[in-house]
Amino acid sequence: QQQVKQSPQSLIVQKGGISIINCAYENTAFDYFPWYQQFPGKGPALLIAIRPDVSEKKEGRFTISFNKSAKQFSLHIMDSQPGDSATYFCAAVISGGYNKLIFGAGTRLAVHP
Amino acid sequence: SQTIHQWPATLVQPVGSPLSLECTVEGTSNPNLYWYRQAAGRGLQLLFYSVGIGQISSEVPQNLSASRPQDRQFILSSKKLLLSDSGFYLCAWSVSDSLKFFGPGTRLTVL
Numbered sequence: 001q002q003q004v005k006q007s008p009q010s011l012i013v014q015k016g017g018i019s020i021i022n023c024a025y026e027n028t029a030f031d032y033f034p035w036y037q038q039f040p041g042k043g044p045a046l047l048i049a050i051r052p053d054v055s056e057k058k059e060g061r062f063t064i065s066f067n068k069s070a071k072q073f074s075l076h077i078m079d080s081q082p083g084d085s086a087t088y089f090c091a092a093v094i095s096g097g098y099n100k101l102i103f104g105a106g107t108r109l110a111v112h113p
Numbered sequence: 114s115q116t117i118h119q120w121p122a123t124l125v126q127p128v129g130s131p132l133s134l135e136c137t138v139e140g141t142s143n144p145n146l147y148w149y150r151q152a153a154g155r156g157l158q159l160l161f162y163s164v165g166i167g168q169i170s171s172e173v174p175q176n177l178s179a180s181r182p183q184d185r186q187f188i189l190s191s192k193k194l195l196l197s198d199s200g201f202y203l204c205a206w207s208v209s210d211s212l213k214f215f216g217p218g219t220r221l222t223v224l
Contacts, residue, residue: 043203043215101213105156
C-alpha cells in the first residue's frame with residue numbers, strides 16, 4: 001500500500017513531441033505528489049508538485065495531471081527538448097511528521113533531436 | 114539560501130573496509146535529514162531519517178548506520194563494507210512541508 005508504481009521504465013520522444021509519464025498509488029493518505037528530475041551523476045531536483053485538491057498544475061512546459069478517484073497522476077512535458085533527457089521520478093508523501101517520500105522506480109527519458 | 118553538501122563525491126573501497134560519508138546543510142535550522150541509496154538504474158531507497166540531533170530512524174535492516182552529531186550534519190557509516198553496499202548515496206533535507214532537497218550524491222564502489 002506504500003508503493004508508487006511508475007511507467008514506462010524508459011521513453012524515447014522526438015524533439016518537439018510530448019513526453020508522458022504515469023504514476024499510480026494505493027494509499028489514500030498521501031497528500032503531496034512531487035516529481036523529480038535527475039541527470040546522470042547528480043542528485044534529483046524537485047521539478048513540480050501537486051496536492052490532490054488540484055486536478056492540474058502547469059509550470060512552463062511541465063504539467064501534472066491528477067486523478068484523485070483513480071489514484072493516478074502523470075507528468076506531461078510539452079515541446080520536449082534534448083535537454084529534458086533525464087530520469088524522472090514521481091513520489092508521494094503524507095505531509096507532516098517525518099515526510100517520508102515514497103518514490104516510483106523512475107523513467108529514463110531520451111529526447112532525440 | 115539553503116545548500117546541502119556531501120563528501121566525498123566518489124569513493125572506491127575494498128570489501129571489509131569502514132565507511133564514513135558526510136552531509137551538511139546550510140541556511141536552515143532543525144531540518145529533517147535523510148539518507149537514500151540509489152542502485153544503478155534503480156529508484157531511491159530510503160535508508161535513514163533524522164528529525165533531530167541524536168534521533169535516527171532506520172527504514173531497512175542493513176550493514177549501515179547513521180548518526181547526527183549536530184543539527185545540520187548527518188553521517189552515514191559502516192564498520193565493514195559489503196559488495197552490495199555499492200551505489201549512489203544521496204543526502205536530503207526537508208523543513209515542515211513535504212519538499213525534499215537532495216545533495217549532489219556520493220558514488221560508492223566496493224571492490
